[in-house]
Amino acid sequence: MKKYDAIIIGSGLGGLTCGATLAKKGKKVLVLEQHNLIGGCATCFSRKGMLVDAGLHEIDFGTPEMDQKHYIFDQLGLWEKVNFIPLPTAWSIQVGDQHYTIPHKNTAQALKKMFPHESRGIDRYFKMMKLQTKKVVRFPFEMKFFSFFFAPITTLPFLLYNAITNRTTGKILDDCIKDSKLKRILNINIVYYHHDPYKFIWSFHAIPQYNYYTQGMYVKGGSQALSNAIASIITEGGGEVRTKSDVTDILLEGNKAIGVRYIDKKSKEEVEVYADCVVANCDPMIVYQTLLPQNRSYAKDLQITKNFPITTSLISIYMIFDKNPNDLYSDMDYSTFIVNPTNFEKDFKESDCENMSYEEMDFVFVNYSKVDSGLSDREDRHLGVITTYGKYEDWDLDKESYQNKKAEVKKILEDRLEKAFPGIMAHCIHSELSTPKTIQRYIRTRKGTPYGYDQNQEGYIGRERFKSKTIKNLYFASAFGFPGGGFTGAILTGFRTGRKILDPYAWPRKLALCVLFGFGISKAIELILRSL
Structure with a gap:
């Protein structure tokens, strides 16, 4: 056998x-x-x-020095098998008539132009993200010898401090930034990970966010x-x-x-x-x-x-359009976060979306035709997806109630998309809504969590x-x-x-080598001092 x-x-x-x-x-x-x-x-x-x-909207892609995926893809020989398409910006945020575009690479400078009174806080926030990302760019067993040898001084205290303090994204943003609107902008894509910034751990925000700001990618096909x-x-x-x-x-x-x-x-x-x-x-x-x-x-x-x-899942509306959204809206980004103006004005401490209605909850619209996605070879087929936070308990209903709720939520979010981009729904030839129960049925996770x-x-x-x-x-x-x-x-x-x-x-082997190396160095120093 x-x-x-x-x-x-x-x-x-x-x-x-x-x-x-x-x-x-x-x-x-x-x-x-x-x-x-x-x-x-x-x-x-x-x-x-x-x-x-x-499931894929975009992948965060930092530099090789800051993003471990480069090392993993090198080890697997994956680069020649996958075509990664750079995205034009990190994302855009639309709040009524207000529009914010968050660029790659020069993100901090762009934010300081939008919020000049928060320049020092923005610098501090980006420095903290960079430090967090740099400290965990390798698993210990993949570190080079000297990086591992000096880790008890350079890395371990930092990781122990992180574990003991268990700082949240909300706490860090409060420490760095005073403007609630800017905090919301910096935390706009929390729907991809969590629902409450005051429970969402800092490292899980900082590392992908720093790499998103460097470059976002989509996989062709x-x-x-x-x-x-x-x-x-x-x-x-x-x-x-x-x-x-x-x-x-x-x-x-x-x-x-x-x-x-x-x-x-x-x-x-x-x-x-x-x-x-x-x-x-x-x-x-x-x-x-x-x-x-x-x-x-x-x-x-x-x-x-x-x-x-386990409380974090998603709802998504998969939408197919018969006309390229970019021809209809020249300034539409790849990812656009649609934010309720009333919600945007609230204090950041009211950011937990777990119990928000779908009329007020932030959501993202992904326009896949902004790049050469490889999803369609037809000029009259274009993919757009609405995604936001979903809680399993909201959908744990009998069959009829479940279908009614799906129709209700789909209409709410599509109406909000239509308000943001007037006329877009006239070109939508197909849409279907996926809930946490859909995800549960598909990948069999508790409460339909993909995370x-x-x-x-x-x-x-x-x-x-x-x-x-x-x-x-x-x-x-x-x-x-x-x-x-x-x-x-x-x-x-x-x-x-x-x-x-x-x-x-x-x-353990690296640790033993480090101990032997350290012992050898100490003996060598001792001999030198004795000879002086």
Whole structure:
């Protein structure tokens, strides 16, 4: 019977990146995906003769010195497989008749022109973002020797301070900025991550935000092209990626994971496959409550899994237009945040959108035709997407009430889009609304979260561990793990888990070398001093 080095349950970006990391080192990998498409939230589906991107609006892309994705893509050989399209600006913000365009690269200078009275605060805010980003640009086991050697002085105190203080984005903005409008502008895209800036941890804001301000990117051909490219690294390494393969059980030998059992949805057959390790790219609760045998205790693992809150999801309206929005509105940006003027005037401390109505909640409209997205080869097919915060409990309704609410919310947001861009809805030939329950049905996460746990806690202690405490050879690589959700977070999580599987002793080995090196240096200094 064929045996693999690793079986990965699920084909989200975390699982695919983990698999590709293993495959590049010669490991035989099998990825099992229950859906007919790979990628999880990084997929595209067809509507009206074009591709619709299920999840990707843009990817933050800093410089190689500030963004670890460069290093990961180098390691995987991904650059030649994916075409990244630079976006024209970070985004625009429309508040009634007011319009703010946030550029790349010279962002601080542009903001100081808009808010000259906040120049010192803006400088401080950007310095703090840069410091936060620079300090975590490498996982410790990927640091070069001297960076690792001096980390107890240069990096570790900073990370310990972060973990102890657990500063929030709201707290940092309050410390740096006085103007509530500017705070809202700096925090405008929180709907991609969270709902409350006073719970949203600073590092999860600072790192992607700093890199967004450097450059935002879209993947030509949509997020499906990114997922397919990473999957191709696995297959080129001799591995397999199987769709319509629904895992039902993780097979154990004692307390060790040795394989999985799955249903082949095409043949309706039950299949068992075996491997040296099993990686779960899915909600950890599925692993403990469904996939593992229920006649034993997983208390150590479940204590971690149950402790973290899940309140953040999305609603999206996928819209297809028969005319290019750029021909209708010459100044329409790639991403435009539509803000209710009344909401904009509120004190920043009232920014929590968890209980806001859809009439007042901020949302973003993404105009994919602003760039050469590769989603359509027709002149009469153009994708636009409305996205904002969604709470699962608002949609946990009976079938009729659920459909009625979908229609109601869709109309509210489309009417608000029409008000911002008069005449646009006359060219909308298709629209459909996705809710947290849609996401739950599609990727099977609790409360339909695409981000895993709420990003409320600094450091890895606020996320799922990369390895089970009770089951040997069982690993995790998903948005629930460290460093967190989103496309970048999932990629980093998958890479981290893959590298730890490949070399579990990398960190202790580097530490031992540093101790020996330090001991040697101290002895050399001692000998020199004695000879003087």
